Amino acid sequence: MNRLLQVEGLVKTFGTTQAVKGIGFNIKEGRCTALLGPNGAGKTTTIRMLTGLLKPTEGKIEFQGLRPGEDQRSLLGYLPQSPAFHNWMSGMEYAVYAGKLCGLSAGEAKSRAKELLGRVGLADAANRKIGGYSGGMKQRLGLAQALIHRPRLLVMDEPVSALDPIGRREVLGILKELKEETTVLFSTHVLHDAEELCDDVVIIQSGQVALQGSLSQIQSDHRRPVIELKLEDKESSMEWARSFVERHQTDDAWRMIIEDAHLEDRTLRLTVLDMEKARQALTEELAKQRVGFVRLEAGYSSLEDLFMKVVGA
Ligand SMILES: Nc1ncnc2c1ncn2[C@@H]1O[C@H](COP(=O)(O)OP(=O)(O)O)[C@@H](O)[C@H]1O
Ligand SMILES: [Mg+2]
Known part of the structure; x- marks a missing residue:
């Protein structure tokens, strides 16, 4: 062209x-x-x-x-x-x-x-x-x-x-x-x-x-699997989410499957390295810790995630 x-x-x-x-x-x-x-x-x-x-x-x-x-x-x-x-x-x-x-x-x-x-x-x-x-x-x-x-x-x-x-x-x-x-x-x-x-x-x-x-190339190059977990409005669930954000990079088992964890309001957003393993480990963790949630969704990162990352917002 x-x-x-x-x-x-x-x-x-x-x-x-x-x-x-x-x-x-x-x-x-x-x-x-x-x-x-x-x-x-x-x-x-x-x-x-x-x-x-x-x-x-x-x-x-x-x-x-x-x-x-x-x-x-x-x-x-x-x-x-x-x-x-x-x-x-x-x-x-x-x-x-x-x-x-x-x-x-x-x-x-x-x-x-x-x-x-x-x-x-x-x-x-x-x-x-x-x-x-x-x-x-x-x-x-x-x-x-x-x-x-x-x-x-x-x-x-x-x-x-x-x-x-x-x-x-x-x-x-x-x-x-x-x-x-x-x-x-x-x-x-x-x-x-x-x-x-x-x-x-x-x-x-x-x-x-x-x-x-x-735009299409950038979208496909930077697409990452993402899990979104919307937590129940309960202090114990929020407490778990905050501690998860802290420890996901120091805990060896989680570090292998989760690249990034981010909590905004009541939604925990996880960028994952292996969707299957992450989904399984997370459901087990939620059951074990009795974490209440209203929605768990597996999908892909959007251009917005990338933009936020690139411009450091
Ligand atoms: N005439 C000018 N004199 C001094 N600083 C300027 C002038 N024009 C722009 N800047 C500075 O340059 C930077 C980029 O501005 P600008 O090009 O207007 O950004 P944008 O359009 O992306 O918002 C800003 O920090 C702005 O304050
Ligand atoms: Mg301008």
């Missing part, structure tokens, strides 16, 4: 803060890539360097097919984290204005604006003032603006993070359609949004890439 964008050893230092510490990744043509990481990980800084708004301290950003002297902005459409709109303009006026800024003729800008406002579901609201738009509508207008010059890569910084549930649905729905037509890179701190939209993921933490690859 063609690489549309290649990033190598990207570094950005602000005074004494190193916000981005040598990030490298590729964006493949036709794919949707999520830049995923907690707040402060360096997502916005990375994206601003890709869009040319911020000069990298070090590193290489290469767009495929860029002619010498041509600006990368002609290839990419950008929706910033908090886009600023002129509230007194109508959606149509704003989209036309954005088109002209990108070098479209007045006629082209107008027909393209009309087409895109329809595409993002704003045809009926096109002549209303932006000041009266909902958050979801503003974000959809931002999408129309970003796409006005038919970019090869659509870059969005936290496109749904600030929206209410309805706005999120509206925008996610449109993004699902757009990603079928355009190469997309978006950042998010919400794992669920990445899972819902992306093919590839670059997980960043403290300015560095912690993990990257296709």
Whole structure:
């Protein structure tokens, strides 16, 4: 698959803060890539360097097919984290204005604006003032603006993070359609949004890439058998669970079958090395110690478990 964008050893230092510490990744043509990481990980800084708004301290950003002297902005459409709109303009006026800024003729800008406002579901609201738009509508207008010059890569910084549930649905729905037509890179701190939209993921933490690859590959590479045990609301059961978390790594028999134990509220979550042995040993232990529980479930770790582990949350 063609690489549309290649990033190598990207570094950005602000005074004494190193916000981005040598990030490298590729964006493949036709794919949707999520830049995923907690707040402060360096997502916005990375994206601003890709869009040319911020000069990298070090590193290489290469767009495929860029002619010498041509600006990368002609290839990419950008929706910033908090886009600023002129509230007194109508959606149509704003989209036309954005088109002209990108070098479209007045006629082209107008027909393209009309087409895109329809595409993002704003045809009926096109002549209303932006000041009266909902958050979801503003974000959809931002999408129309970003796409006005038919970019090869659509870059969005936290496109749904600030929206209410309805706005999120509206925008996610449109993004699902757009990603079928355009190469997309978006950042998010919400794992669920990445899972819902992306093919590839670059997980960043403290300015560095912690993990990257296709979502399906990462999922299958890191899938571990897990047992979840929901305990009865009784002090003796909780006492047993707390002591189990303490001793599972010091007790030789348990260490051979359980990799990790974690207690959250009344649920004990065990990442196991051998599901059959673990299930048997655990049922015996529960009976012997008279531990009351309401549910025991065997399954697999989720991407969320992996994300939590990788970002150290
Ligand atoms: N202009 C700036 N000056 C100083 N520090 C900055 C600036 N921009 C970002 N940072 C710092 O760089 C780190 C990464 O920020 P950012 O790229 O905004 O992260 P994210 O978008 O993942 O939340 C943070 O510690 C932030 O405080
Ligand atoms: Mg950010």
